[in-house]
Amino acid sequence: MKAFGNQYIIISFLVISNFSCSSGWKYFYDESHSDLFAGKIYSAINKAQMAHYTAIESMGNYTKTGLYLAYLYFLIDKDMDSIYILRNMLSIGEKDKLQDVHVALSRYYISMYHFKTARYHLSRSGCGSRDTHRCTEMRIYDSMYHGSYKHLLTMIMELERDKRYLDNLYNDDYIGYINYHILISSIMRDVGNYRKSATYLERVRDDVAKRLGERNVFYADILRNQAIQCFLDGNYDEVIEKCKRSKWIYLHNTDIENYGIYFCDIYAEAARAIKEHRSMDKQYIYEAIKYLKGIYERDVPEIANLLVLEASIENTRNNYSKAIMLLNRAERIYRNMDLDGHIAYGLIKRSMGVALINSGKVNRGIKCLAEAKDIIRKSLGVENEHYINTMFKLAWIYSYTHMYKKAEETILEIKNNNYYKMSDEKRKVELVEVRCQLSTTRGNLKNAEKLCEEALKRKMEYYSKDDSEVAKAIVRMAIVESKMGKDERAIGLFKKALDIYKNNMREYRQVIVEVLNMLSYVYERRGMPGKAVELEYEIRSIEKNVKLQ
Template identity: 25%
Template sequence: MRNTQILFPQELYSKYLSTINGIHFTQREIDVIACVLNGWSTKRIASLLLLKPTAKGKIKHQPKKTSKNIQSINPRTVQTHIRNIMSKLDCNTREGIIDFIEASDRLIHLRKYYSLLRIEIAFEKSLKDIFKLRHEQEIILLIVHKKDKNTKNPLLSHLKAHLKLVGITISSTVRKKESEYAIYILPKLDEKNDISSLLEKVKKSHKEIFFVLQEKESHKNIPEKFRDLKTIDFTKYENYYFSFIKLLKILCPNLEFEKVVTDFKDKYKKIHGSIEFQQPQPLLKEKEPENHFTHHLRWVLLFVPFIVVFMGYWFVTRVWNPDDANHPIRPDLVIPKKSVLLDRPQLIAQIDDKFKGHEDIQTIALVGPGGAGKTTLARQYAHQQKVKVVWEINAETQESLRTSFENLAQALVATEGDKKILRAIQEIKNPAEREDKIIQFVKKRLKSHLHWFIIYDNIEKFLDIQKHFPHDFKTWGQGKIILTTRDGTIENNKHVNSIIQVGELTPEQKLSLFTKIMTNDHNHSLKLALIEETKIFLKALPPYPLDVSVAAYYLKATNIPYAAYLKSVTENNKDFINVQENLLKEAGDYTKTRYGIITLSLQHILDTHKDFSDLLLFISMLDSQNIPQSLLRTYKSETVVDNFIYNLKKYSLITNQSSSSPFGSTFSIHRSVQGISLAYLIKILNLKKKPQLFQGTFKLLDKTISEIISDENISKMKALVTHSEIFLSHDNLITSEMRGGIAGKLGCFYFYFGKYLLSKQLLEKGLKILDNLENKDYARIAQMLTFLAIVYRELGNYEKARSLFEQSLVIYKDILDQQWGIVWVSVHLGNIYREMGNYEKGRLLIEHALTRQKNKFSGDPIQFAWTLLHLGNLYRDLGNFEGAKNLYEKSLEIYRKKFNDNEHIGAAWVLSHLGSVQKELGNYQEAKISLEKSLKIYSNHFDKLHLKVACASFYLGNVYKELGDYEKAKNFIEQALLAYEKNYGKDDLHTAKALISLGQIYLLKGQVETSESLMFKASRIVQKTKHPDKYIILEALAGLFIKKSADANDKSMKQQSRDFKARATDYLKQALEIIKTNFPEDSPHLIRIQGKLKNLSQE
């Protein structure tokens, strides 16, 4: 009789281990029992079974070019198997499982099973490694064997499965000619078959044929004429794996996998050498009969020692220690090993502090986004607990919640009576009744313990766990609870005593965790240059343990550059996500990636309300920080928006909320969340092919910006500028109309911020885009032309500004017939003529615009105030200071009434110009007050080099000059000079005026040489200009030489005094000619210059 050797764990299971002492076990349960028997932890069991194929060696799915058949199991699944085994054995500890096996007659078989299982898994891992090395074209292999429906051949099933693991396609039909190789599995010796005809057919269509031997003598079945073919011997136990490798070398002759084979041989020797198993040999001959009494006596004497040992063990474990009460009741709470565990002592201390109360049941909620480390933190704290009952409830789904509670019930069994009660409950057919009874069972058993500690992990809604949640110590007993959840609204729950936000990691914590994983915590520090590079890399990642860990494991496994990893994160393709998930599985029992967590939450939100997709798209197109809630309320109803924000908070997608924005309440989401959100929406809404879906976002943003610009609300502009920039950055999603429109609006923002070159660039870009559109938006084009003209004016290019204003005016008049636009551009055009020195033309344009406002339309009161100010500027330049003052005061009153405060930028603008005429009228104290108010408002919005600030500083410096405070005067004028040089350039009239004022201050301080140097520098600037304001420089130079003449006279230098006096007279005469040409006959400038000339002639 032939002794058949057992080759695989499946065979051993089927023959000896499917039933032990009358109790049936699944093969997976036997896997787990074998590992428990060898002292393995839950996490280690999961890692061992990571590569185990599906039952009976069959592969469920076999892709052509990928090897994804090796499945993993979760440590929580292992826990469930252990609980099921305990339930079958009526025990509640691992020791109980071990006791059962050791008391059975299957211990030796389980030892062998464990050895075979480890060998098989090691082999399949090696095949997976070989698959990665394959770059050859596809190999198709024909397997020919005798088919028997009643008997399954384990050699055949494993051979097929293992060939598939290395990517070899199996064919079973002789007629197919695509395969080059064929193998024939020879039948066993007692299976006589004529195989010649079949072999002839196979030989004709295949390059090579091999025979596989199942038994030593089966080669005798090979027909004489085929005995020259290659034969591979699979008859020995250890030969299967190495015979398979021999076959693989024939099939893949160019593949170099010796290192993989060597590694497997080493593992094989270690495993196989650790345990030897001999199957009980059958009797070869009958023995002589023996005396009946002697036979029984021998067996009695043989078993006496075993009975003594067993009774002693039973007494110690069941009598002296009547229940398993001294064993702590707790599952395997898996946390990362110490070498890669992020210590968070501050949070542990917070939990300790919150639990210092004396409530009978205390509940703390750890709240934070997925991957923040909530579960790990809760488990770390649980490991520190000294109480007898420590348990974790998986509250992620109703099914996992019920299963966890049943496992807790099983663990709380302490007596035979408990076992009977629980068994009766488990036999209840009605699920709802059975669930209620289990809850009651757990309540009663928990109350019997002095203290307990329970984690409810990953709660989505508290309502989901309410039935299973201990809330009354009278029925549940005294204990502590930690909830982990992403639901930021759980703080409102009456059962939760405290919440702890598990928030973002600090840069130092991110670097520490990353370094630990990359170096296995071997105290290897990164090089200084690499540290800085790593800090920059980590800054781009979401600041949570999940993201840092998966990045470290990925980089460690692939050794790709930081930039390549970040690119993959942005793209989030399926292969990248799969690799991340596999790495997380290998590192622990957490398998959710950032993309998976966020997209699942987003889908829940989208399913909640039909309008949420619009709102989610809106916030995904803006900056992720400080999103104004008022914008969303303009888009959708207040109730919908409040519900939307509630849901964002519920899934911990909101990182911060604030009410300090000029828009009121704002909220922020993490940039990575926003990026994933937009990518997800692009995919599910097909946004790349449907840009019209962005219209709602564009129109809302465009309308809001227009209102802000109209109100000249600088604070709101600053709050919205980044959102507009981010919207514009989605160049591949938005239409040309959107791109041109928002670029123009951004250009307007930057004009108000004083960033004129950037403003010019954006406005010109926007105009170019809009001009190329088939359906032209003339209203938008005219507005952008006007703002571009204003920018050119601020840059000192008056001719270009005038040309653009005139183009815009034509559109408003001839195409749009828009009254407010005509008035708006007419006033600007009048102002540019004023700036160019053509006061009369400027006056006519502005006064005509004012008349149009009064007669043809009421318009905006702010536009009326704005027109009054520009007319006041013209009156001031013409020397009509009282007329200018009256216009300024009317304008100021409108601004204050409209905005109900004195802090609006428009009020600052009017106050600045009002102060300038108050100074000209000699009201220096009033001028000082007006200008200081103006400067204070400007300083709240702009930096010191902004032209609005420079203008007010220039006027205030001249007021201090008149008041005799020369040091303050000098400081303000110098500040204005820096701004003018930066914005206008060193050769502009504004710069020349500031140099003159500074020279006058030095002259008044008696520093004549410095004064002269500054004034002549100004003179050189205006030497070629025809601007009427040139008279200001000439009049100042005359003042310089009048002073020098007086000083020379005091020193009795008569001739020099007369020469200086002549030069002063010459400068005044030049100034007088300019004034007569450009100013009215009653101009105060004319009267003043004439007076100075008269005084000089009389001296």
């Protein structure tokens, strides 16, 4: 099982063909599949070995059994054992099936980032001469690991246009069918299409539960991928629950040590850390990195992605210097592997830009965001959530830092290309808010007030009245009213926002302090020092509680 970026992929190397079968190897082969689906990995491996040795003795079907045995070793992260089996088969395998062995080796080497070796075996496989689908699959794997997502969606459409492809997978290679859905789901997640990613996982999860039950490694892998989805959606309770179930399946049914177990521990800990407003326990990250280095014997993107995850936790706690340090390490890993054009590298640059800006290093932050935008555009194009998100971040920072011309150009590009329509409808509201901020910074308060009212009204349509997004819009409105000298209205709006934020004091305490400071300033300007002093005491009380925790 190999993890890459936010994706976790099982690569199937089963090549199902209509071979003539002798009863000996076929018995062990079928029994091994039964054990595999039941979650008994080591028993499945033992029977697969028997099937392979029996097939070699009978001088038939040993390519099929060898590919299957290599795949099982790959499931438990025994990569070199898998490669040894396959390389041995190049000398003893059935000559008319050697192309399948080269294809399998190519996929393994891609997953281990040995791209030159992978392409050598791909060139020897005759990919495309007999099976255009196999060739398309190989291009998908190669593009995915290189981070060249721009044409991935087109290749996926090529596969899915042929309905027979998935039907054949479902009927002849069910493991391949499961892996295909997990792979496409991870690709959709990488390009920011979270809804479609979730659809692929739900579809295959229900089918696996019905056909194989809920106690096999494939069901655990699906749960694990759904945990990533929940984490991105901010549903941390679901992350913890899915990781718990997935880990239980790995431990109680497979009794193996693989990256899936470390993954479950890490994401569950990350979710708990966010909920409890603390840093992650370093031991989880340390153990996973040690395990990955034992497999790859070097720093690889999987390790970089763990550092990015830890950095995201530190960002939520406003520990920007620590987040920047972690992101620098992650960035260095991608550069050292010549993957600085990878979409994941662009996302690291974007996170770095945000952390730098929040830490006060605005010019460096803007430079990082601009670099991220270029990398994402080259790798993925402009019609995706990552590019839209980066464009909006640039528009916001340009608006805040008085870079009026660049802010206007960015807003105009967003409007003209309708980026916000390619994403959630809530992007339309965000565009109004960016324009409001730009008007506020430029001193065009009348227009800012009008835009703030529009944004607040539309947010009330999308969110519940006590949602933090509504509170954020109210605060922005209060700031504009305060600048216009409408202090009474500003005070009322600040108090209204505080009432919403205080429903979750633990999560929004930093925001509450900021709003209290703004309200205190308005009171002082209004000649109400007593009220301002009361707020100062409240602020100190909150900050004291934070230090104690």
